[in-house]
Amino acid sequence: MNKNIRIKDIAQLAGVSVGTVDRVLHSRGQVSRAAYEKVMEVLEKTGYKPNLIARTLGSNKTYFIAALIPDPSQDEYWGMSGQGVQHAIEEWEQYGVRVEPFFFDLYDTASFRTRSEMVLDANPDGILAAPIFHEEAARFFEVCHSREIPFVVFNNNVPEARPLSFIGQDLHQSGRVAAELLHLNRHPPALFAILHIYDDIHRSTHLSEKEKGFKEYFDNLNHGQFQVLSLDLNYTHEPTLKNELAELMSRPDLKGILVTTSRGASIVSSMLEKRGKDDIRLVAYDLLKQNLNYLKKGIIDFLINQNVRQQAFTGVGQLANRLLFNKKVPQTYLFPLEIITRQNLESYLSANFH
Amino acid sequence: MNKNIRIKDIAQLAGVSVGTVDRVLHSRGQVSRAAYEKVMEVLEKTGYKPNLIARTLGSNKTYFIAALIPDPSQDEYWGMSGQGVQHAIEEWEQYGVRVEPFFFDLYDTASFRTRSEMVLDANPDGILAAPIFHEEAARFFEVCHSREIPFVVFNNNVPEARPLSFIGQDLHQSGRVAAELLHLNRHPPALFAILHIYDDIHRSTHLSEKEKGFKEYFDNLNHGQFQVLSLDLNYTHEPTLKNELAELMSRPDLKGILVTTSRGASIVSSMLEKRGKDDIRLVAYDLLKQNLNYLKKGIIDFLINQNVRQQAFTGVGQLANRLLFNKKVPQTYLFPLEIITRQNLESYLSANFH
C-alpha cells in the first residue's frame, strides 16, 4: 500500500535532514550541490506530494484580502455582490483568511479613490475589486502591480491592468444570446431595440460589448429586413426617459426590446404593462426583485443572469486558494450565460449555493 | 485585536483542560454537568470556531467513499458522471479522503447487485450512488441503513430509501420548462409530443415526472386547442421506432417535440433533418456530442442541461464535508434547470468548474 510519503521519508531516503529537504522544496537557503541532487532524485522517484493541510497549519500564516466593491445598500445588483463577499468572509474565516469589504459610493469616483487608498493602507495580501470606474481603477491597479499585491477583478474587466484573474461573463456572447431570444420565431419585417438605460457616470464599455454581440447576431441572419435600433437613455431625468420610451413603443414594427442594464428593465416593463403591449418581447438582466415580478407576470420574457453574487464569492476563493495553497488560478473565469424564464426561475432561486 | 480563539484559550477561560473541552465539543466521553455548562458558556461567549485545518491534520483519519455508478464507457451521459467522480477523487485526495468508483453494467441488474456487494465488502465510510435500478437500489440502501453507512443519491431519487441527501433536479419543473420552450410564441391549434425513448429496462418514474410537468403546463394555459401527445418508444428495435416517429412527423399540426431521454434526441433529430422539418421545434436533454451538433445546426432548439457531472462531484463533496468537517448537508440539493441554446452553449462549455 502506497502510504503517503512525508518529508521525513524523503529525508531518510536521501540521507539528509528534513530541514534540507524543505530548503530544496522551497529553494530557500543554501544547499550543497550534492545534497540538492540527491534530494531531487528521491523527490522524482517517489512522486512526493506535499500535504497542503499540514503546510498551511505549519506555516501558521494568516492572510488578509480586501474587497473593494460598491456600497451594497445603494443598489440591488451590487447588494448581491456584497452578499457574495459576506459569504466568502464566513467561508474563509476558518482557514485563517480574513476578508474585509471596503465599500465605495457607486456614484462618486472620489469615494472610489479614497477607499482604494484605504485598501492600500491596510496592506492586504490580495485584492478583489469591481472596477466600475475604469480610469480610476486602472490607476489603482498600477499601484497594486508596483507593490506586487495580486488582485482579481470581477463583473467587468480592465484587461490592460493585467489582473491575476478576471471573473465575469463574455459580454459579446451575452449580446448574442439576448438577440437570439428576441429573434426566436419572429419573422421579418421587425424592429428590435437595444436600450442602454443608465445614469450619467456609468456608461461603460461593458454596454458596448453587449451591443456589438447583439448587432452581430442580426447581421449574421442576413435577411436585411430585421431592423436594429440602439438607444442611450438617461435614467436620471424620468420624464424625458418616458417620452423617449413612449415614442419607441408606438412604433408598430417593434417586436422586441433588450435592456442592457439590470436596473433599467423595470421602467420599460411598467410602461409595456400599462400599454398592454404584450406582443413586444422583453429581455433583461439579473434576478432583481422587480425583474422577477415582471418575469412572473410575463412582461419580461427572459432574464439573463449575471450571477454577480457568485462572481464575488468565486473571486475571493481564487485569491484565497492562491495565497493559501499556491493553486493556479485561471486568467479568465467566465460564467455561463444563464437564461431564466418563468418556468425555470424557481429552480434558480432555490438552487443551493455550492 | 480578536486573535483567533483556540481550544487552549477556551479551556483556560473555563478553568478546565483541553481534553474536557474536546469532549464537550464532540460529545464523546463523560463530562460533569458543571464542566459542561461552564465550557458551553465560554464557547458561546467567545463564538469559538474550530480550526478545520488543524482538525483534519490532528485527527489524521482517512476516509473512504465508494461511488456506485454505471460504467462510464457504456454511455456518454454516464460518462459525464464518471468524470465528476474522477474530479472528486483528485479534489479530495489531499484531504485524506479516498474515493473509489465501482462501475456496474447499465443494462444488467445482476451486475448492480454484485457491485453493490463489493461496495459493502469494501466497508466504506460513505456511499454515492446512481440508483437507476429502483428495486435493487432500494434493497441495497436498506442494508446501508442497517449498517449505518451514510449514502447520497444523485440523478434520480429513491425517496423511501431516505438518503442523507438527494442531488438532482426537480423533474416536474423540468417538464414545465420544456413545455414552455415548445410553446413560446406558438399559437393554437398545435400538437406537442413528449417522447420517452428508452431501452427495455430503463423506463423509470423519472420520465413520468417530466411528463406530468409537461402536461400540467399546457393544461394551465386553458386554450383547449393545444393538443399533447405522449409516446413510449423502444430504442432497441430501430425500424419500428423509425416508423412510429415517421408517422408522428407526418402530422401537419405537430409543432414541437420533447425527447425526455438524453440519448433519444439524436435519432429524432436525424429524422427531422432528413425531412427538412425545421418548423418543428425540438427540445432535448443534456450536452451530449450528438445533441450539441444538432443544436448548432438548429435542429434541436433547446437543450436542458442536467449537469450530471457536477451532480456526481457535488455528491462526493457532500459526503466528504460531512465526514471530514461534520457539516450539515441539505436533504435535497436541486440543480438549476439550465437552458442551453446555440448562443449560450459556448459559455457553458467553457465555463470553469469551480
Add this chain to the structure above:
DNA sequence: CTGAAAGCGCTAACAC
C-alpha cells in the same frame, strides 16, 4: 551549509 527541535491547533490514548 546542515541538523535538531519547537511550534501550528486539534485529536485521542492513557493515566489518575
Add this chain to the structure above:
DNA sequence: GTGTTAGCGCTTTCAG
C-alpha cells in the same frame, strides 16, 4: 470525570 501528552506533516528558528 478529568488532565496530560504524544502525535499529525510541515515550517522556521537557532546552533553549530
